[in-house]
Amino acid sequence: xxxxxxxxxxxxxxxxxxxxxxxxxxxxxxxxxxxxxxxxxxxxxxxxxxxxxxxxxxxxxxxxxxxxxxxxxxxxxxxxxxxxxxxxxxxxxxxxxxxxxxxxxxxxxxxxxxxxxxxxxxxxxxxxxxxxxxxxxxxxxxxxxxxxxxxxxxxxxxxxxxxxxxxxxxxxxxxxxxxxxxxxxxxxxxxxxxxxxxxxxxxxxxxxxxxxxxxxxxxxxxxxxxxxxxxxxxxxxxxxxxxxxxxxxxxxxxxxxxxx
Amino acid sequence: xxxxxxxxxxxxxxxxxxxxxxxxxxxxxxxxxxxxxxxxxxxxxxxxxxxxxxxxxxxxxxxxxxxxxxxxxxxxxxxxxxxxxxxxxxxxxxxxxxxxxxxxxxxxxxxxxxxxxxxxxxxxxxxxxxxxxxxxxxxxxxxxxxxxxxxxxxxxxxxxxxxxxxxxxxxxxxxxxxxxxxxxxxxxxxxxxxxxxxxxxxxxxxxxxxxxxxxxxxxxxxxxxxxxxxxxxxxxxxxxxxxxxxxxx
Numbered sequence: 001x002x003x004x005x006x007x008x009x010x011x012x013x014x015x016x017x018x019x020x021x022x023x024x025x026x027x028x029x030x031x032x033x034x035x036x037x038x039x040x041x042x043x044x045x046x047x048x049x050x051x052x053x054x055x056x057x058x059x060x061x062x063x064x065x066x067x068x069x070x071x072x073x074x075x076x077x078x079x080x081x082x083x084x085x086x087x088x089x090x091x092x093x094x095x096x097x098x099x100x101x102x103x104x105x106x107x108x109x110x111x112x113x114x115x116x117x118x119x120x121x122x123x124x125x126x127x128x129x130x131x132x133x134x135x136x137x138x139x140x141x142x143x144x145x146x147x148x149x150x151x152x153x154x155x156x157x158x159x160x161x162x163x164x165x166x167x168x169x170x171x172x173x174x175x176x177x178x179x180x181x182x183x184x185x186x187x188x189x190x191x192x193x194x195x196x197x198x199x200x201x202x203x204x205x206x207x208x209x210x211x212x213x214x215x216x217x218x219x220x221x222x223x224x225x226x227x228x229x230x231x232x233x234x235x236x237x238x239x240x241x242x243x244x245x246x247x248x249x250x251x252x253x254x255x256x257x258x259x260x
Numbered sequence: 261x262x263x264x265x266x267x268x269x270x271x272x273x274x275x276x277x278x279x280x281x282x283x284x285x286x287x288x289x290x291x292x293x294x295x296x297x298x299x300x301x302x303x304x305x306x307x308x309x310x311x312x313x314x315x316x317x318x319x320x321x322x323x324x325x326x327x328x329x330x331x332x333x334x335x336x337x338x339x340x341x342x343x344x345x346x347x348x349x350x351x352x353x354x355x356x357x358x359x360x361x362x363x364x365x366x367x368x369x370x371x372x373x374x375x376x377x378x379x380x381x382x383x384x385x386x387x388x389x390x391x392x393x394x395x396x397x398x399x400x401x402x403x404x405x406x407x408x409x410x411x412x413x414x415x416x417x418x419x420x421x422x423x424x425x426x427x428x429x430x431x432x433x434x435x436x437x438x439x440x441x442x443x444x445x446x447x448x449x450x451x452x453x454x455x456x457x458x459x460x461x462x463x464x465x466x467x468x469x470x471x472x473x474x475x476x477x478x479x480x481x482x483x484x485x486x487x488x489x490x491x492x493x494x495x496x497x498x499x500x501x502x503x504x505x506x507x508x509x
Contacts, residue, residue, distance in 0.1 A: 018382040025368050025379075032370060101362050102383060103342035171283045254345040257338075258273055 004250045012107035019108045023116035041123045049075060049127060056192055065135050072131040073218045074191035076124040081157060081213065082182050083117040088161030089168040089175035096260035106256055110162050114154075132221055142220040149216030149226060152234050156213070159238075159245040166252050169259045185210055209237055261354065263435050263466045264317040264340055269349035271310040271335050271490075309335040311490040312349065317435070317466045324481030324498060325470040326505055331487040333470035337361065337437045340468060355434025355465065358384060363428040363442055364420065373408030373415075373423055374399070380427040394430045401426045401456065418449075425453060429460045436464035440471050441480075474502060 012019070031037040049072045057067040088110070092099065095109045132138040168174040189210040190198060198205060205211040212230035219226035310332045317323060325333040338344045339351065341359035366383045367376050377398055381391035399408055402422050404415075412420060425442060442457070461467060461480070471477050477484060477498065484501040486494045494501050 015382070017388050021379055021382065025371065028370065097365060098383070100338075100343065101365050102359065103357070104383070173283050177283070257344050258347075259276075 001246050001250050004246065004253055008105045008249075008253065009107045009246075012105040012111055015105070015108060016111070018104075019111040019115055022108075023112040023119065026112075027116055027119060038120065038123050041120050042126055045076065045079070045124050046127050049131075052192065060193060060197065069131050069135050069137050069222045070194055070218065071192060073128050073221050074214055076121070076128050077153075077214065077217050078186065078189070078191045078210075079124065080117055080121040081153070081210065082186070083120065084114055084157045084161050085164055086175070086179055086182060087113050087117065088164040089178050091161065091165035092169040092256060092260070093165075093172075093175075099257055099260050106253070107162070110158065110165060113161055113165075114158060128221070137222045139223065142223070145226075146217065146220040149220060149231070149234075152231070152238060153213045153217055156209075156234060156238050156241060159241045162249060163241075163245045166248060166256070169256065170252070190214055209234070212237075262316050262318050262352075263321075263355050264315070264351070264353055266313055266315040266339070266346075266351045267349050268312045268314055269310065269339060269346035269351055270308060270312055271332075271339055271344050272306040272308050272347045275305045275307060308490055310339060310346075313339075313490075313492055314349075315485070315492070315495070317468070319465050321483055322461075322467040322481045323469070324477035324484040325468065325487060326472075326474070326477060326484060326501075327487035327493075332490040333487055334361075334439055335490075336487065337439055337468060337470055340435070341437050353435075356385065356432070357435040357437065358431045358433035359437040360428050360431075360442055361437070361439045364424040367412065367420070367424060369413040370411050372411055373402070373404055376412055376423065377408075377427050380424070381430070384428065384431050386431065398426045398430050401452075422449060426456075429456050431460070433464050435466040435468070436460070438467070438469045441469070441473075441476055474506065478502060 027038060031040060034040065036043075049068070052075070053064060053068045053071050056071065057064050060067065091109045091113045092106070095112075098104060098109075099106065164174070164178060168178075185208070188204050189208055190205065191214060195205050195211065195215065206229075212227075212234045215230040216226045216234060313332075313336065315323075325336060327333055335344070337359060338361075339346060340353070341357055341361075342353060343359070345351075366380055368379060371379065374395070377395055378388075378391055381394070382388070386394075399405075402408070402419075404419060404423065407415065407419065408423075412423065415423070428442065467480070469477070469480055481498050483496070484498040484505075485492050486501055486505055494504060
C-alpha cells in the first residue's frame with residue numbers, strides 16, 4: 001500500500017501542472033466561446049436558489065432570511081459533492097485514450113476530476129458569500145471551523161471519487177447505479193431542509209454520511225454549531241474509507257490499463 | 261547497464277462482453293455457484309497478446325520489432341513503456357522511457373499552438389522548466405510563427421502534424437519507443453523533419469521501433485526481434501533476422 005502511495009498518488013499530486021491544465025481545458029470545452037463562460041454556473045445556480053428559496057420557504061413555513069442561507073449553502077455544496085462523485089465514475093473511463101497510450105500516473109485523473117469540480121464550486125461560492133453577508137449569518141471566528149469541515153469533506157470525496165472510478169471502470173453499470181443513488185440521497189439529506197425539520201426520522205440523519213458532510217460545512221456558516229457526532233463520524237469514515245480504497249487501488253492498479 | 265529487462269512476461273487481456281462487465285452477472289454467478297453448475301468456470305475469456313517474452317536492452321541497443329499484424333509488436337512496446345504491467349513474469353525499467361505511439365494525443369483544438377506545446381510537453385513527462393527552455397526551439401522548427409498564437413482548430417492538417425511532430429521530437433528520452441517512424445506529410449518539410457528525427461534518435465540511449473517497413477528497420481536498428489503469435493520467434497543481429505524473415509514471408 002505504501003508503494004502505490006509513493007509511486008502513484010504522491011507523484012500525481014505533485015504534477016499539478018498537468019491535472020490543473022487538463023481539468024481547466026475540460027471546463028472550457030463546456031463553455032466554449034460563450035462570453036461569460038463558467039459564470040453560467042453561477043447564474044443558473046443563483047436563479048435556482050431564488051426560485052426554490054421562495055417556494056420551499058413558503059411550503060415549509062420558514063422565514064426567508066432563515067431559509068435562504070440554509071438552502072444556498074446546502075445546494076452549492078451538494079452540487080460539488082454530487083459532481084465529484086458522479087463524474088468520478090467517469091474519471092478513468094473518459095481518460096482511456098491517455099491510459100492506453102501513455103504510462104502516466106493514474107491518480108492524476110482523480111485530481112483532475114476533483115479540481116474541475118472545485119473550480120465550479122468557486123464560481124458558485126460567490127452566491128454563498130453574497131447570501132451569508134446579506135443575511136449576516138457569518139462570524140469571523142467561525143471561518144476556520146468551516147474550513148476544517150470543508151477539508152474533512154474534501155478528503156472524503158477523494159477516496160469516494162477514486163473508489164467510484166475504479167469500480168466503474170470494471171463494472172460499467174456502476175455509474176448508473178451511483179447516479180440514481182445520488183438522486184435519492186439528495187431528497188433524504190438535509191439540503192432543501194434543515195436537520196431539525198426531520199426530527200421524526202432521526203435515523204436518516206444519523207446514518208447518512210452526506211448529512212454529516214452538510215452539517216459540518218453548513219452549520220458554521222449560518223451561525224450554528226455542527227454536531228460533534230458529525231465530525232466524529234466524518235473523520236472515522238475518512239480513515240476507514242481511505243485505507244479501504246487505497247487497498248482496492250493497490251490490488252487493481254496494474255489491471256486498470258487492461259480494463260479500459 | 262540494463263535499461264529494460266523482461267523476464268518471461270506475458271500480457272493477457274480479459275475480454276469483458278457487456279454480460280461479464282455488469283455487477284448483476286457477477287452477483288448472479290455468486291448465487292449460482294455450487295447450486296447449478298454453470299458451463300463457464302467463472303473465468304473470463306482472455307486473449308494472450310504476449311506469451312513468455314524475455315528480452316533485455318542496454319545502452320546502444322536499437323531494437324526493431326517485425327512480424328505480422330497482431331503478432332504483439334504494439335503490445336510489447338506498451339509493456340516496455342509501462343502502460344501495461346505483465347500479467348505473468350516480470351519487467352524492470354530504468355531511465356526515462358518515452359513512448360511516441362500517438363504523437364497528437366492530448367492536443368486541444370481550442371488551445372493555441374503555444375498552449376499545446378505546454379500541454380503535450382507535460383503529457384510527455386517534461387517539467388514546466390524544461391518546456392519553457394524548449395519552447396522557442398520548438399516554435400522555430402514548426403515555422404508556424406504567428407499561427408502559434410491561434411487556436412489549433414484553425415490549422416490545416418499539415419500544420420497540426422508539424423506542431424505535434426516538433427513537440428514530440430523535443431523530448432530527451434533514455435528509452436525511445438516508436439510505432440512506425442513518425443514523420444510529416446509535408447514534402448518541403450520532410451528533409452528537415454528527418455534531420456530532427458535523427459537528432460532525437462542520437463539522443464536516445466535505447467530505441468525500440470516496431471515497423472512493417474523492412475528498409476527502415478535495416479537503416480535504424482542493430483538488433484531485431486521477429487514476433488509471431490505473441491512469442492519471439494527469432495532475435496539477433498538485424499541482417500540475419502531480416503534475411504530469414506524475408507525468406508519466409
